[in-house]
Amino acid sequence: MSTATQLLRFITAGSVDDGKSTLIGRLLHDSKSIFEDQLSAISRTSEKRGMAAVDLSLLTDGLQAEREQGITIDVAYRYFATPKRKFIIGDTPGHEQYTRNMVTAASTANLVVILVDARKGVLVQTRRHTYLASLVGIPHIVLAVNKMDMVDYAEARFNEICTEYLAFAAQLGLHNVTCVPLSALVGDMLVERGDNLNWYQGTTLMDLLESIEIDHDVNTTDFRYPVQWVCRPQTGEYHDFRGFMGRIEAGEVSVGDEITVLPSGRTSRVKGIVTYDGKLQTAYAPQSITITLTDEIDISRGDMFVKADCLPTVAKEFEAMLCWLSETPLDKNRKYLVKHTTRTAKCLFSSIDYRVDVNTLEQHANPTVNMNDIAHVAMKVQQPLVFDHYQRNRAGGSFVVIDEATNNTVAAGMIV
Amino acid sequence: MSNPGFTHLDALESESIHIMREVAAECKNPALLFSGGKDSIVMLRLAEKAFRPCRFPFPLVHIDTGHNFPEVIATRDRLAAGLGERLIVRTLEDSIKKGTIVLKSETQSRNVFQSVTLLETIAEFGFDACMGGARRDEEKARAKERIFSFRDEFGQWDPKNQRPELWDLYNTRVHPGENIRVFPISNWTEMDIWQYIEREKLVIPSIYYAHEREVIQRAGGLMPVSKLVQPLPGETVIKKTVRFRTVGDITCTCPVQSHARNAQEIIEETAVTRITERGATRMDDQTSEASMELRKKEGYF
Numbered sequence: 001m002s003t004a005t006q007l008l009r010f011i012t013a014g015s016v017d018d019g020k021s022t023l024i025g026r027l028l029h030d031s032k033s034i035f036e037d038q039l040s041a042i043s044r045t046s047e048k049r050g051m052a053a054v055d056l057s058l059l060t061d062g063l064q065a066e067r068e069q070g071i072t073i074d075v076a077y078r079y080f081a082t083p084k085r086k087f088i089i090g091d092t093p094g095h096e097q098y099t100r101n102m103v104t105a106a107s108t109a110n111l112v113v114i115l116v117d118a119r120k121g122v123l124v125q126t127r128r129h130t131y132l133a134s135l136v137g138i139p140h141i142v143l144a145v146n147k148m149d150m151v152d153y154a155e156a157r158f159n160e161i162c163t164e165y166l167a168f169a170a171q172l173g174l175h176n177v178t179c180v181p182l183s184a185l186v187g188d189m190l191v192e193r194g195d196n197l198n199w200y201q202g203t204t205l206m207d208l209l210e211s212i213e214i215d216h217d218v219n220t221t222d223f224r225y226p227v228q229w230v231c232r233p234q235t236g237e238y239h240d241f242r243g244f245m246g247r248i249e250a251g252e253v254s255v256g257d258e259i260t261v262l263p264s265g266r267t268s269r270v271k272g273i274v275t276y277d278g279k280l281q282t283a284y285a286p287q288s289i290t291i292t293l294t295d296e297i298d299i300s301r302g303d304m305f306v307k308a309d310c311l312p313t314v315a316k317e318f319e320a321m322l323c324w325l326s327e328t329p330l331d332k333n334r335k336y337l338v339k340h341t342t343r344t345a346k347c348l349f350s351s352i353d354y355r356v357d358v359n360t361l362e363q364h365a366n367p368t369v370n371m372n373d374i375a376h377v378a379m380k381v382q383q384p385l386v387f388d389h390y391q392r393n394r395a396g397g398s399f400v401v402i403d404e405a406t407n408n409t410v411a412a413g414m415i416v
Numbered sequence: 417m418s419n420p421g422f423t424h425l426d427a428l429e430s431e432s433i434h435i436m437r438e439v440a441a442e443c444k445n446p447a448l449l450f451s452g453g454k455d456s457i458v459m460l461r462l463a464e465k466a467f468r469p470c471r472f473p474f475p476l477v478h479i480d481t482g483h484n485f486p487e488v489i490a491t492r493d494r495l496a497a498g499l500g501e502r503l504i505v506r507t508l509e510d511s512i513k514k515g516t517i518v519l520k521s522e523t524q525s526r527n528v529f530q531s532v533t534l535l536e537t538i539a540e541f542g543f544d545a546c547m548g549g550a551r552r553d554e555e556k557a558r559a560k561e562r563i564f565s566f567r568d569e570f571g572q573w574d575p576k577n578q579r580p581e582l583w584d585l586y587n588t589r590v591h592p593g594e595n596i597r598v599f600p601i602s603n604w605t606e607m608d609i610w611q612y613i614e615r616e617k618l619v620i621p622s623i624y625y626a627h628e629r630e631v632i633q634r635a636g637g638l639m640p641v642s643k644l645v646q647p648l649p650g651e652t653v654i655k656k657t658v659r660f661r662t663v664g665d666i667t668c669t670c671p672v673q674s675h676a677r678n679a680q681e682i683i684e685e686t687a688v689t690r691i692t693e694r695g696a697t698r699m700d701d702q703t704s705e706a707s708m709e710l711r712k713k714e715g716y717f
Contacts, residue, residue, distance in 0.1 A: 005423060005424050006422075006423070006424060006427075007423075007424035007427040007428070074560050074575070074576075074578065075560070076556075076559045076560045077552050077559055077560075077602075077603070078559065079552070079553045079603075079605045081605070081607065085424070086424040086605075086608070088603055100580065103582070104580050104581065104582050107582040107583045108582075108583060108584075215419075228434070228437040228438065228441055229437045229440055229441045231467065231469065231470040232470070233469050233470045233471070238469045241469060243469070243470075245437055245466075245467075246437070247430060247433070247434045247584075252419075274469075275465070276464055276465040276468050277465075284419035284422070285419070286427065286430055286431075287419065287422075287426070287430055288429075288430040288433035288434050288437070288465075288466070301441050325580045339585050339587065340585075342438075342441070394583070395583070395584075398582070398583045398585065399585065400580075400582055400583075400585045400587065402587055402589060407587070407589040407590060407591065408579060408587075409579045409580045409581070409582075409587045412580070412582045
């Protein structure tokens with residue numbers, strides 16, 4: 001079996017009523033990723049609860065409390081593979097804490113499958129999911145028009161929903177949308193095409209997941225290398241070795257390239273790209289590597305290597321969209337910590353400009369920011385950060401906010 | 417341009433290296449839990465990839481139940497010595513002598529008591545972060561656990577109150593006495609592990625490969641015969657060609673029938689198997705629908 005397969009991370013958005021769990025269950029089942037002992041465990045539970053058929057959604061209910069209450073608390077990760085790709089599904093529940101959970105799962109996703117019920121069409125929650133997908137910058141969006149069996153597989157109905165959705169997506173600046181008609185229950189257009197949607201010329205959902213081009217989901221042009229750890233063995237043949245370890249978050253780097261170290265602004269040249277498996281001439285995002293330089297300059301964790309032709313911003317003030325994750329509301333009088341790339345600094349919120357109603361997309365001038373709220377804020381940090389706009393480079397524009405008193409992660413931010 | 421030939425194993429490897437380096441950089445006194453099992457051998461290779469040519473900025477730690485397979489302990493010692501890294505071993509025997517573990521019988525499964533010795537070891541050395549080789553595909557409670565999993569002073573995991581984890585920005589902060597468990601290979605599956613063992617030509621204990629062994633048919637599985645597991649009245653000892661998919665305590669780890677004699681043959685077998693890894697092999701997970709979750713709440717890995 002070949003191991004030359006790509007990794008694709010995706011999430012599904014939609015409520016249980018839209019057939020989300022059935023869709024995930026079927027993708028796992030039809031790709032033979034559900035095992036017999038899992039199937040027999042959930043059949044037993046379905047029977048105990050007096051259900052007539054095996055409830056595939058039980059597969060994604062991980063915790064005792066969830067099984068008792070029949071709800072999903074948190075983000076769960078599922079894995080399956082086909083000969084072409086390995087997939088990680090971030091499975092999020094559809095109830096009131098949705099924003100927080102969806103943003104969490106979306107932060108690492110290449111793609112989101114947004115489910116709508118063909119009978120109901122584009123709903124408020126469809127708009128909410130799409131707005132969040134655009135906010136978190138998920139590179140690819142698939143609108144899955146489910147339950148086509150309930151509308152007699154009508155092409156006109158599918159086209160109507162797609163037209164409405166694409167118009168809405170365009171308002172948010174989203175143009176990377178693919179619409180697929182399907183029936184998760186029957187299995188049409190998921191893994192197999194089935195016989196009921198012959199008018200549809202596109203590919204099945206599985207084909208799409210297997211083939212959608214994801215090479216450019218990371219920024220491949222602007223070299224960004226946050227230093228994680230400095231390696232100084234100080235022994236034997238490595239007596240003078242100073243290696244700067246990290247992961248390339250964007251772009252690429254080659255031996256001989258001139259680099260600038262930010263925030264100091266000092267420059268040097270790449271002497272070597274060292275890995276356990278040998279020296280490299282060129283390395284690309286998202287490889288983890290070790291870089292040696294031709295000059296002895298003072299560099300530590302939190303510094304970033306970049307190239308002069310595509311410089312990021314170095315500043316102590318910036319604006320961001322914030323998703324508040326904590327049950328304790330944002331307190332403008334307090335200082336928090338911000339963790340951005342490999343740098344952590346004290347921060348404060350100099351202004352809370354507006355809150356976005358995720359259902360209507362209206363902006364409210366409202367100074368309180370509660371859990372699940374999305375807000376536009378201005379922030380000040382104690383030390384300069386080296387950053388990009390989030391939409392240009394996810395890794396360079398994302399940060400989390402930590403409450404120093406509790407050590408909890410209280411917010412996720414995207415620099416705008 | 418993008419990275420030519422970058423596979424899913426490369427992506428997983430890079431993610432794991434990044435996680436280990438974050439631990440090394442941000443935690444004051446981390447440790448890497450190393451048992452000599454296949455997942456922890458993968459972890460060891462990832463640590464080499466993350467830190468060489470430097471030494472590991474953490475010791476290796478093993479909590480030995482005293483009921484481990486001898487082949488696994490031998491591999492543990494050989495690998496640790498070969499790398500020249502520090503290995504700390506603490507045994508359940510230590511806790512039994514102290515009276516913090518009270519066993520009902522000599523042959524009782526000791527897996528559940530590992531938590532006690534682990535917490536005592538964490539306290540003894542003041543570790544603020546312990547890296548382990550648990551994977552989310554192993555078990556449904558693990559599917560919901562964070563990569564950086566916060567534990568209170570009693571080592572307890574509170575699944576309803578986990579820290580949000582976004583992008584690759586890990587929150588490593590703890591108060592004194594608290595610690596975090598870190599799972600750098602969270603996103604790897606059993607198949608990924610075998611593909612990586614094959615790719616990296618990793619040496620793992622021989623019992624992972626098909627061999628002849630005396631077993632007893634018990635509770636729908638095969639129990640390996642050992643000093644601790646002897647046939648009960650009515651049971652017969654049979655010889656089967658088997659391999660172990662997971663390796664834990666000798667009293668609760670069951671082999672599966674197999675003729676796979678190398679990593680490639682196991683990859684082929686894993687591709688068509690219809691039973692989960694732990695479902696086929698671990699008696700300790702089967703006691704109730706929430707066994708793993710309950711043990712984790714008590715401080716288990």
